[in-house]
Amino acid sequence: MRKIKFIAVKEFYHILRDPKSLAIAIAMPIIMTLLYGYAINLDIKNINIAIVDYDKTIESTELIDAFYASPYFSRPENPVSLSDPQAAMRSDDVTAVLYIRPGFAEKLRNGQTYELGMTVDGSDNNLGAAVMNYSKALVNTFILEHLPVGVEVPQVRLAIQNLYNPDLESSHFFVPGLVAIILMMISALLTSITIAREKETGTMEQLLTAPVTPWQILTGKIIPYIGLALLDAVLVLVAARLLFNVPFVGSQILLLGFALIYVATALSLGVLVSAMVKTQQVAMMLAMMLTMLPAVMLSGFIFAVKNMPVVLQLLSNVIPAKFFVTIIRGIALKGAGLDVLAMQGLYLIILMTVLMLIAGKKFTRRIA
Amino acid sequence: MNNAVEVVNLTRRFGDFTAVDNISLTVAKGEIFGFLGANGAGKTTAIRMLCGLLMPTSGNGRVAGCDIIKESERIKSRIGYMSQKFSLYGDLTGRENMDFYGAAYGMSRKEVKQRRDELAARLHLEDILDRQPVSLPIGWRQRLALAVSLLHRPEIIFLDEPTGGVDPVFRRKFWSILYDLAEEGVTVFVTTHYMDEAEYCGRISIMHCGKIVELGKPFDLIAKYKAPNLETMFIDLIDSRGGECAKD
Amino acid sequence: MSRALIGVVKKEFIQILRDRNMIRIIFLMPVIQLLLFGYVVNIDVKNLSLDVYDFDRTHESRELVRSVGASGYFTPNDTIMALQHLEDNFKRSSSDMAIVIPPGFAHDLMNRENPSVSLITDGSNANQTAIGIGYMGRLMQIFISAYYGVSIPLDLRFDVLYNPEAESVYFMVPGIVATLLTMVTVMLTSMAIVRERELGTLEQLMVTPIKGRELLLGKLIPFAILGFLETIIALTFGVLWFQVPFVGSSVLLFALAGLYLVTPLGIGLFFSNVTSTQQQAMFFAWFFSVFAILTSGFFTPISNMPTWMQYLTYLNPMRYFIEITRAIMMKGAGLQDLVFQVVMLAIYGVAVFGLSAMRFSKRVS
Numbered sequence: 007m008r009k010i011k012f013i014a015v016k017e018f019y020h021i022l023r024d025p026k027s028l029a030i031a032i033a034m035p036i037i038m039t040l041l042y043g044y045a046i047n048l049d050i051k052n053i054n055i056a057i058v059d060y061d062k063t064i065e066s067t068e069l070i071d072a073f074y075a076s077p078y079f080s081r082p083e084n085p086v087s088l089s090d091p092q093a094a095m096r097s098d099d100v101t102a103v104l105y106i107r108p109g110f111a112e113k114l115r116n117g118q119t120y121e122l123g124m125t126v127d128g129s130d131n132n133l134g135a136a137v138m139n140y141s142k143a144l145v146n147t148f149i150l151e152h153l154p155v156g157v158e159v160p161q162v163r164l165a166i167q168n169l170y171n172p173d174l175e176s177s178h179f180f181v182p183g184l185v186a187i188i189l190m191m192i193s194a195l196l197t198s199i200t201i202a203r204e205k206e207t208g209t210m211e212q213l214l215t216a217p218v219t220p221w222q223i224l225t226g227k228i229i230p231y232i233g234l235a236l237l238d239a240v241l242v243l244v245a246a247r248l249l250f251n252v253p254f255v256g257s258q259i260l261l262l263g264f265a266l267i268y269v270a271t272a273l274s275l276g277v278l279v280s281a282m283v284k285t286q287q288v289a290m291m292l293a294m295m296l297t298m299l300p301a302v303m304l305s306g307f308i309f310a311v312k313n314m315p316v317v318l319q320l321l322s323n324v325i326p327a328k329f330f331v332t333i334i335r336g337i338a339l340k341g342a343g344l345d346v347l348a349m350q351g352l353y354l355i356i357l358m359t360v361l362m363l364i365a366g367k368k369f370t371r372r373i374a
Numbered sequence: 375m376n377n378a379v380e381v382v383n384l385t386r387r388f389g390d391f392t393a394v395d396n397i398s399l400t401v402a403k404g405e406i407f408g409f410l411g412a413n414g415a416g417k418t419t420a421i422r423m424l425c426g427l428l429m430p431t432s433g434n435g436r437v438a439g440c441d442i443i444k445e446s447e448r449i450k451s452r453i454g455y456m457s458q459k460f461s462l463y464g465d466l467t468g469r470e471n472m473d474f475y476g477a478a479y480g481m482s483r484k485e486v487k488q489r490r491d492e493l494a495a496r497l498h499l500e501d502i503l504d505r506q507p508v509s510l511p512i513g514w515r516q517r518l519a520l521a522v523s524l525l526h527r528p529e530i531i532f533l534d535e536p537t538g539g540v541d542p543v544f545r546r547k548f549w550s551i552l553y554d555l556a557e558e559g560v561t562v563f564v565t566t567h568y569m570d571e572a573e574y575c576g577r578i579s580i581m582h583c584g585k586i587v588e589l590g591k592p593f594d595l596i597a598k599y600k601a602p603n604l605e606t607m608f609i610d611l612i613d614s615r616g617g618e619c620a621k622d
Numbered sequence: 623m624s625r626a627l628i629g630v631v632k633k634e635f636i637q638i639l640r641d642r643n644m645i646r647i648i649f650l651m652p653v654i655q656l657l658l659f660g661y662v663v664n665i666d667v668k669n670l671s672l673d674v675y676d677f678d679r680t681h682e683s684r685e686l687v688r689s690v691g692a693s694g695y696f697t698p699n700d701t702i703m704a705l706q707h708l709e710d711n712f713k714r715s716s717s718d719m720a721i722v723i724p725p726g727f728a729h730d731l732m733n734r735e736n737p738s739v740s741l742i743t744d745g746s747n748a749n750q751t752a753i754g755i756g757y758m759g760r761l762m763q764i765f766i767s768a769y770y771g772v773s774i775p776l777d778l779r780f781d782v783l784y785n786p787e788a789e790s791v792y793f794m795v796p797g798i799v800a801t802l803l804t805m806v807t808v809m810l811t812s813m814a815i816v817r818e819r820e821l822g823t824l825e826q827l828m829v830t831p832i833k834g835r836e837l838l839l840g841k842l843i844p845f846a847i848l849g850f851l852e853t854i855i856a857l858t859f860g861v862l863w864f865q866v867p868f869v870g871s872s873v874l875l876f877a878l879a880g881l882y883l884v885t886p887l888g889i890g891l892f893f894s895n896v897t898s899t900q901q902q903a904m905f906f907a908w909f910f911s912v913f914a915i916l917t918s919g920f921f922t923p924i925s926n927m928p929t930w931m932q933y934l935t936y937l938n939p940m941r942y943f944i945e946i947t948r949a950i951m952m953k954g955a956g957l958q959d960l961v962f963q964v965v966m967l968a969i970y971g972v973a974v975f976g977l978s979a980m981r982f983s984k985r986v987s
């Protein structure tokens with residue numbers, strides 16, 4: 007026990023004395039929070055559209071005002087050339103051009119059918135879809151307000167209730183998931199590099215000549231990283247709360263419990279990677295590929311798993327981050343309890359056990 | 375100019391720390407000069423200044439006829455250098471290393487080939503030319519490094535502990551090569567910790583904490599200090615001055 | 623071309639080809655990234671999991687659910703749970719929205735009274751929710767119009783240019799190419815130079831009369847060439863595998879890629895100046911790449927970011943290159959459409975490269 011403590015303390019000194027890894031360990035989570043919180047915003051608004059009005063009536067002007075009054079649309083910065091409106095799309099100045107042909111107001115007053123035309127830049131299909139959706143909705147609202155007397159159009163009254171994130175802030179979705187990424191980064195990436203470094207520089211050999219068992223070395227090395235990982239997780243959650251108002255509704259204890267399981271899983275991955283490589287460089291590359299990349303891409307952190315090809319959907323079920331992302335979103339944003347998250351927890355435990363066994367075996371074999 | 379190296383009051387400071395403190399020396403052409411000192415005495419810093427790798431804080435000098443402050447680039451084409459740590463490319467073969475450095479020294483392909491064959495024969499490197507240095511024992515690596523430093527027929531070669539970690543047989547062979555070079559007029563400026571090698575030198579200087587505390591022919595110095603051999607003389611001298619210095 | 627310069631270029635190539643790590647980065651990374659990004663990266667909102675609580679249980683209510691499901695935007699699940707447990711599925715993220723059809727839905731419909739329907743959403747995924755609500759509103763409108771045979775007199779017809787199949791991946795591939803080029807160039811360049819410093823071979827080089835600029839160019843040229851190679855590999859693979867259309871001029875694209883390349887080379891050079899081990903260099907390169915990628919408009923449109931961040935993105939060279947690549951590949955843009963981007967890249971290239979090169983001094987330490 008004492009031996010483990012000494013090794014853990016030595017490892018702490020290593021970390022503290024290397025200002026660069028310290029910077030990485032502390033500054034990076036904060037920077038990432040800022041980055042992901044602000045940059046990745048999928049809410050679509052302020053789309054530049056140009057409106058070409060050939061009707062020039064009060065009604066057509068009202069329609070134009072309605073478009074630009076909406077948060078979704080903005081005026082383009084430069085006027086669009088009438089002879090080649092698509093030039094503005096090629097240079098990315100506008101995403102769509104709406105044409106109001108003559109006769110618009112007249113048809114509107116008479117309740118006759120009329121067709122507006124919009125040319126849309128479909129290269130970003132999401133943006134394009136959004137433009138089309140919002141335009142359609144806007145036009146619908148407009149016509150319902152301008153129906154001639156006596157004409158009625160039936161509607162479904164859709165009552166909407168948004169739970170957990172009533173203001174629909176993008177950051178609430180991404181930032182908790184970030185905790186999963188950061189925990190993985192510190193527990194897997196950093197540990198694999200550290201262990202590989204000792205192997206590469208030969209200090210591992212030196213350590214082993216002392217009366218310490220490989221397991222004591224391993225445990226001692228890992229402990230500071232567990233502490234660091236959890237510290238960073240707290241940092242991210244606090245930053246999320248302060249900067250983006252991300253709530254934390256559920257039980258911190260429950261999250262801590264799951265976090266420890268997840269960290270154990272990530273650590274096993276880190277140890278596994280370090281057992282397979284000889285140099286730090288390769289450790290880093292391999293760790294990136296096996297831990298970080300799947301965690302970011304296949305966990306549902308940003309990209310919806312259900313939209314991926316089936317093969318990848320199946321693959322995502324062996325990625326620990328996937329379960330932890332669901333868990334932390336559930337607990338932080340929705341107040342989920344153990345009853346609801348039991349299955350995720352179970353999967354995580356299974357993954358943890360399997361990985362710990364494999365990593366343990368590989369580590370012992372390598373040392374011996 | 376008959377002197378290969380001439381420095382006056384050469385000093386180099388790093389912040390508060392004075393690595394080289396006001397040294398002056400001259401080395402004649404064709405001499406084998408031993409540059410001795412304990413670890414941390416400032417030898418490597420001094421050599422770096424002589425090679426044009428580092429600018430002195432004060433003082434000046436001439437190496438191979440060129441001013442070390444104003445003409446440092448010129449010096450480089452006239453000198454060869456072998457650093458303490460093996461610094462050729464481990465992932466290139468001996469031949470590829472030589473081709474590269476030949477090109478770096480501005481030699482034509484024909485010249486490089488000719489010189490390479492010449493040196494390979496002279497230093498018995500033929501068998502290892504196509505191997506990568508990482509796979510060679512240290513003695514062979516050092517010989518290869520020596521060959522590379524001689525490619526462009528330099529007037530002076532600076533060798534920083536060229537035989538560190540090398541077995542005695544190789545060391546003897548290495549030094550016989552150095553003797554041949556000196557006879558051909560190449561000035562050899564060498565650092566070493568081996569006192570038997572120091573005795574091979576024409577003259578030696580001893581550095582301690584940045585200063586040159588002794589300079590002269592080995593046997594003259596032994597006599598002066600009434601020591602049984604150079605090693606004892608060296609140790610006593612350093613001890614009397616307070617032991618080793620902390621930084622190198 | 624001096625002998626020394628050629629010598630350095632030759633040496634670099636030999637070293638690169640003998641370094642298995644570099645080979646992996648150069649050849650494997652593009653393929654893996656393309657596959658991964660092509661298949662994984664998409665932010666399309668579709669297949670939303672919709673729990674259905676149908677308390678009306680009439681032909682009409684079922685028809686409503688069917689039509690919602692047929693749209694492809696939603697996947698309805700008939701639930702047998704009581705309403706109290708509605709949130710459970712949200713909490714474990716197994717469904718995205720719930721629709722509650724009250725009893726009397728069909729009755730209202732038949733009596734020409736606007737029927738009510740409740741939509742309860744898991745708001746945590748904000749984007750999905752916002753767009754999903756929009757879709758649901760539209761689908762409701764379509765349903766009821768079809769039911770009564772009445773349509774809204776004012777219609778909006780769309781003409782979608784450039785990506786009529788609305789394939790996410792067509793939009794992604796140009797971004798991936800830009801990303802790849804940047805990452806590989808920055809990483810390899812910085813590592814290669816730092817390696818010399820780390821191993822001590824830099825010192826031996828400094829003792830030779832080789833000029834600083836010969837060394838610099840000699841080290842960078844191979845990576846410029848490799849960067850180009852990467853672009854070609856990535857583009858060819860991307861276009862062939864995902865069948866991405868390529869509308870504009872490939873010559874123009876390659877020319878501008880060459881212009882862009884100067885910047886990552888300069889950045890790689892900068893990193894090599896400030897780091898002392900290859901591992902650090904790699905980390906810096908990776909970190910920078912992530913930063914650049916996220917703020918370049920690759921995943922998310924720049925117009926979505928907060929205003930202050932949008933201004934910051936003007937400092938991101940990748941942003942311009944992505945705009946250029948997309949414009950040329952998908953819209954057939956010509957040089958005249960891209961003047962702003964080209965000018966910015968030119969300024970950037972000169973500034974970054976110039977500054978870094980100056981710092982790359984020939985003295986050791």
